[in-house]
Amino acid sequence: MLTEERHQFIRDRLAAEGKVLAGELASRFGVSEDTVRRDLRELAKAGQLRRVYGGAVASAPFAASTISQRGSHAVEEKMRLARAAVGVLAAGQTLFIDGGTTNEAIARAIPRDIELTVATNSLGVASALADLPLVELIMLGGRYIRDLGTCVGGDTLAAVAQLGADLFFLGSCGLDASRGVTAFDSAEAEVKRAMARNSAGIVIAATNDKLATAAPYRVAAADAIRHLVVERTAPAAILADFERQGAEIHVA
Amino acid sequence: MLTEERHQFIRDRLAAEGKVLAGELASRFGVSEDTVRRDLRELAKAGQLRRVYGGAVASAPFAASTISQRGSHAVEEKMRLARAAVGVLAAGQTLFIDGGTTNEAIARAIPRDIELTVATNSLGVASALADLPLVELIMLGGRYIRDLGTCVGGDTLAAVAQLGADLFFLGSCGLDASRGVTAFDSAEAEVKRAMARNSAGIVIAATNDKLATAAPYRVAAADAIRHLVVERTAPAAILADFERQGAEIHVA
DNA sequence: TTTCTTTGTGCACATTCTTGCATGATATGC
DNA sequence: GCATATCATGCAAGAATGTGCACAAAGAAA
Incomplete structure (x- = not known):
């Protein structure tokens, strides 16, 4: 460089x-x-x-x-979460990263000198990774949904089905200890489910406003979360619920 | 050399x-x-x-x-080409657009109020189209090649095979009346060929430096070009060769 | 053809630039 | 005030660069 x-x-x-x-x-x-x-x-x-x-x-x-x-507060906070989230990465891993601003922040925070294979259906994530020399980038194609910034649909599902990943960075819409991870959109949830199915572990970085909320479509149960990255100000009670279900908590 | x-x-x-x-x-x-x-x-x-x-x-x-x-000083010229190139579009069409800076310029030049379906394997083109409200965008996934800015490989080919387009905006590496359209990379050429096969017409916007040059891998014959968009200063003799083979010449 | 000149190229060596580490100094948070 | 993090400086190793020189190819002149 x-x-x-x-x-x-x-x-x-x-x-x-x-x-x-x-x-x-x-x-x-x-x-x-x-x-x-x-x-x-x-x-x-x-x-x-x-x-x-x-x-x-x-x-x-x-x-x-x-x-x-x-430099709004949210941007600031997301960057902090992102820096903590990349801490769970190890060289040589294969990742799924789906959409959302938090995941884009994570993609931007990935250091230049780590070798990874990343598959994503998010244009923003792909753009952030496009110039990292050691990242093998696989774009998961499909119908692009403007509101989500991601590709979804049958083609996307088919592409995901062909891959397996160590970790899945799941951009959650809602996150609740009893209702699990949920999404607002049916097609989006379908892709997330496929990614979750083909990954060994799920990583979620969530700002406080996502905690203890839920959306209509179920993506994964709370006990499927391996790493949960949260703000320093996240309510301890909520974190304890997730921890009980096997999640490792990382405070940004 | x-x-x-x-x-x-x-x-x-x-x-x-x-x-x-x-x-x-x-x-x-x-x-x-x-x-x-x-x-x-x-x-x-x-x-x-x-x-x-x-x-x-x-x-x-x-x-x-x-x-x-x-795109440095060539950016001006490419924008002019791009404005001329979008002139061949009609509402409701389906397009393939592949990679290259000229095609990215074309994507950015597409007006907001035209309804299109666009399939692309270029991250840059996709980003340019991502916020056009009337464009249905289909991302052609696959292995991302940093040097090209596009996705190539079997997944890409499979995705292309499922689609058919009215026009294919082909980002050419070399363009010669006898040797046709050529590319520098084998995998890249393969995707371009697939797109050409599944399109009713090919559109090429070429700066002068592309004219009368050729690269190793053949993509399409010169007579497959329906619209050729060139600079005002393009050599008339070269243009005549293409015109004889059925191309409609558009001077930017 | 032969010879000479010009031009482009590669190699060797000395020089300069960049980078990471060690050391000591300084700032920040508790 | 103390522990920790951040910073500046000097130094050495490696990479990139400039320069001089030799060699080869192309063209001009004899």
Whole structure:
């Protein structure tokens, strides 16, 4: 990876999120934090960002507008969840990743230097993974549903049926200890079920607003969840319910 | 391989990807890295690129952001081609669109108010179409090839086989009146052939640098081209050859 | 044809750039 | 104040680069 590319990525990220973290960039790029710090130093010298402890933020003129516009609380929280979620990955694994903004954040958080095989029906996830050199990306085709950002339908199901994965990153709509994982859409639920069936373990990263809610279509039982990634502020009682059913809880 | 050919390839690659790697070019051209560096030095002196450690990137004014979006100075020309190309569309049609920066430009040029069904194996095209409300988008899944930006392989072929289209927007690598349409990659060519087989007509939008060139793998004969969209400056003699074989010429 | 010149190419060597690690300094959170 | 995380600096190894030189191919001149 060219130095210039890292700089460009940092500029883009700053424009989009308003800030970057040194450690996160390092794992994303697959270089040491020293190198990232050198990059940040250079960019700071060129006035393209302002260094802060732990990373950097967009330089003054842009800071106000960009951060307030895009760096909403939810984005922030999802990135934190994403960083914790990628912690369960091991090199060489095969993954299913379905749609949703949280899963897209996870895809963006996957470091550059880990070798994975990923099958996804989400355009957003695929785009995020498209330039990771060590990720073998399999696009699960089908009818694209605009509201979901994913492909569903018979073709998608057929493609999923041909694959097997170690982990399935399930973008849940509702998550309840008794009712399990649920989705709003029938076709969407069907694809998720197929992915769950063909995976050894399910990983769910859920913001607080998903906890203890349910949608019409059942995707999986609560005891099928192997890893549950939640915010620091998630209600302990709810987490205990999931833990009792075998989920490993990861606090972001 | 002529020096000038290498220079042209480097310019093209830079326009398409925004960067080139010295080592990669050397193995691609079958010459030593020294020679590539000499090429890069010359092009840099002519202001056509900016050298960086490890290769070169598109020169300053377009020091762009994401891989897919930018096409350097050729972007203007491609947009013009794209606007002309969408002129052949009629409401209600079904299309195949494969990969390439020109096809991505075409996808972005499709107006919001036209109803279409589009099947594509290109992530870039799919992303461009994802938010067009009247476009029914079918993603053709498969193994994603980073260099091409498209999905290829058996799954892709199977998905194509189930569909039929009115028009196929073929992203050509080489285009020659006698040798027909050709591609650089075997798997890529296979998918293109399948799409051509299942379409009533082929549409090609080609910048001048594609005309009268050929790549190893044959995709379709020249007389299979129904619409050929070219720049205003395209050599008339070449166009006449295609016209004789039944192509309708559209000048952007 | 032979010879000379020009051009393009590859190789060897010295130089420069980049990167990761070690060390000590500084900032942050409790 | 202390433990921890983050940072700057110096250094060494490896990668990329520039330069000089030799060699081969193509064309011009004899």
